[in-house]
Amino acid sequence: MLTINKNKSIRRHQQLLVLLMLAGLSAAVSAQDIPRTASGQPDLQGIWSNGTQTPLQRPARLGEQRVMSAEEALTLQQSAQQREQQSFAPSDPNRPPPTDGNTAAAYNTFWLDRGTQVVQIDGEYRTSMIIDPPDGQIPFREGAPEQNLMEHWRDLHGDDAFLGPEMATIGERCLLFYDFRTSNSSAGPPMMPIIYNNNYQIVQTENYVMIMAEMMHDARIIRLHGAHLPPDVHKWMGDSVGRWEGDTLVVTTRNMHPQQSHYGSGPGLEVTERLRMVSAEEIVYSFTMNDPVAYTQPWTAEMVLHARPAGERIYEYACHEGNYALPGILAGKRRQEQDEVAF
Template identity: 75%
Template sequence: MKLFMIPILASFTFGAVAAELPRTPEGKPDLQGIWTNATQTPLERPERFGERQAMSEEEAIELQQRALAAEERGNAPSDPDRPPPSDGNTAAAYNLFWLDRGSQVLHIDGEYRTSMIIDPPDGQIPFREGAPEQNMMERWRDEHGDEAFLGPEMATIGERCLLFYDFRTSNSSAGPPMMPIIYNNNYQIIQTEDYVVIMAEMMHDARIIRLNDEHQPPEIYKWMGDSTGYWDNDTLVISTRHLHPQQSHYGSGPGLEVTERLRMVSETEIVYSFTMNDPVAYTAPWTAEMVLYARPEGERIYEYACHEGNYALPGILAGTRRQEQADADPE
């Protein structure tokens, strides 16, 4: 069993923390480095916690122990003589060595969090009942059927290696919001007086945040949206609008506005929060918090090779074109 640590509440004052933070020559907190947001804490609150935002230390220890035990079991050598999965699931081909779900429970402002969502109090996304489908990819699927996705234009953004996006959970590592996924949960932050760049390990997506600038016109949209930022004392506040129409997070649409806050609390932790505001998708804006943990000194992010050496998508497309040709000319 691996050793683990439950965070101890700090006894020093906020002023002392602020004074000890690493800072840039301009006096701003120095966010530069490599961070991870892997955690056992889910986005939405499990039903058993009700409206409890925090769990006890004993509950947190138990959850972390279960996560570590599962990791130990998953890392055991695979039996080469084992039978194939009885449920037909071949997607879980990796053992846990290759995954990166983390084992820590979020510990923020002295609380072991039961969910990332802190507002509304029930820890759930306040979806608007009867809201229209705003995900362009889903609308295309409804309009054209699954066969349309056998062409390169309709393949999902993940299949095209443009951005990582999990259609089952609406999670995106590059964001915004920047959510933990099954692996590659590392980020590199580069910071100057006028820009902050956040590079996500998954598919090496880099988001350039202009500081103290206006948003571009709504006609200009791009992957990960148009992000501007400013410093509110020692907190970096980022506003993002005009996400690409093929991006949808938790039912959001073109009117989504995401406000992120990065609050450095120590050399090794940044409290990252985000607020999702889309009146079409939600009955009210909702807010979540998580922690970015500094990776050990000396670690680096390697380039994520997505399509390099990948013959699956070209094979699928080529096979479909061949089938189309055969159907058009049966002789």
């Protein structure tokens, strides 16, 4: 038993040493030339993933502890890898049915892609994506009106949720993926990881940058060196205008569609994103959320986009294919209305 424990300890220290060496290697690589376009700008093109084990908000028990040790990061990553491997085990055909109403339990590991790595930026293993405020929390304004923009949209039009497809949520209509736990779209902005389909394809020209999210195959077109559209022109992923500041692509987005909210934001939300390429394999992606109605101050988060292996591609996400949920919901409402009239 002593020998086994000793061997485990040796392996653990070897893995920790590899992590530290990789951190030093990453810093060295980032100092070298990065891929560039013919005009000299960083070449962001390719397929990238933002899957990670690092949460957006920091666990409250950590307070203002922004960084964890390499050993702590290794432990978290190993645990994530072990859970992933265990979940690949064959299911017990005689297991009882789930009782908690969690329909997501129908997804097995083959479909999930949360990522197993901890966010590492400039040699720091982060305890949260949010770096400002220092406590790693979204600075919600106390007493701010709840930004349920879909309900507001229905109120404006005097219609209920089941009158027609226009009153259904954007997720139900397969317009954008919308996570109601966080009130955010993975297409962004901001572009946040979810439980699967965390891939993005970037295509770049002299005047435009296109970012296509794997989920719902949403394509956001960023105009470079242009001006924003008038405030009354709304787009599903906002009106994005970009510019280069040295080797960093800075994108400012406003004019979100009235049916959208991101982390409790309202119609006045402005998002500033920064894509800083540090090597051919990594882009540091940060964003700042500014909405004085929803937040007491702007807040900023950072994560890493990792290049997918060469040859990988993104396949079409056909949300509506074989999906009869929305027609079924609306048909059920019409039947209910008929029954009410009959009685």
